[in-house]
Amino acid sequence: MAEEAPDRFPVAPAIPEAPPAVVLDRPDPEFEFTAVHAVERAVTPTLSFTTRAKDASGIQIYTIALTVMITIEPGKRSYDPEARERLAELFGEPERWINTTGAFRWAQVDKLVPSFAGETEFEVEFPVTFDHEIAATKYLTGAADGVAPLQVHVNGTVFYKGEDERLQLMLMPWDRSFRFDMPIATWREMITDHYAESTWVRLATGTLGRLTERKSESGSPTFDSCIADMLDATGDEQPAAPRTKSLWGEGSGPHA
Structure with a gap:
């Protein structure tokens, strides 16, 4: 007697589909400093930060009108007793440092980023003062060695190629930021090359x-x-x- 065919056959489990790739319809650039050096033969002391820009969208970016603001965060590192003594004028007695070593602004510069798609590197330069009434000068002179912890904030306007080949623009918010530890020796040697054993004091x-x-x-x-x-x-x-x-x-x- 022949076996009857089953009413239903086992069904193979469904293979889940891969999630669709995320396709960005507008640029989303991110930035970081990768190195810093003094600009040779500059009229005034000038630091140049090598900056890397990455954009996951792959869209052609014509340029970015970028604003870069750099702050120093003294509380992000430790100091030896000699450095604490030199920094007392700026931050007060060591027991107060938990309240006095907050971030302070150092510089703000504008930069036109060259055209790219995906990734590029460029230089961000800014002149440095040696005025000893400026907080940044007092800090870098007093800390003397190690690194200066920097917090870098960027914003600006991105000009890019739209889907219809037309020029599009996008505003970047101020929430784009990153950290960079700048070797103080780079700043110190630059200042020495410009001023040797001299310094500047502002007088009325x-x-x-x-x-x-x-x-x-x-x-x-x-x-x-x-x-x-x-x-x-x-x-x-x-x-x-x-x-x-x-x-x-x-x-x-x-x-x-």
């Missing part, structure tokens, strides 16, 4: 006028010697500390 116009008169009356050949003579006249018989020690700390000279 009236103060400079009085100092000029004192320099003329005393016959001092330079403002430096005039100020040194006035300091000696205060009766302080302690020998002056070497300039490299007063600026960078003992053992942390410009080319140590």
Whole structure:
């Protein structure tokens, strides 16, 4: 007797379909610093940050009108006792540092990013002041060694090729940010190459006028010697500390 055919046959389990690939219809660029160096033969001290831009969409980007804001985050690293002493003017006594070492702004520059699709690298340059009344100068001079923890914020306008081949634009929000640890030695050596063993102190116009008169009356050949003579006249018989020690700390000279 022949076996009856079953009413139903077993059904093979369905193979799940792969999720559709995410296709971006507009650029979504991300940025990072990969290196930093001093610009050679610049008129003023200038740092150049090698910047990498990546865009997963693969869309042709004609340019990005980019704004880059750099802040320093002193609380993101540790300091030895000598550095803490040098930074006391900026942050106060060490027990207060938990409240005083917040981020502060260093620089903001604009940059036109060259045309690319996918990934590119370019340089972001900004001039650096050596004014010792600026918080960044006080910090980098006092920290002397190690790294300066940077938080970098970027925004701007992206100009790209639309689906209909027409020029499109997109605004980038300020929520794009990344971190970068800048070697302080790079900044220090750049400053030394420009100013050697000199530094800059801002004076009010009236103060400079009085100092000029004192320099003329005393016959001092330079403002430096005039100020040194006035300091000696205060009766302080302690020998002056070497300039490299007063600026960078003992053992942390410009080319140590």
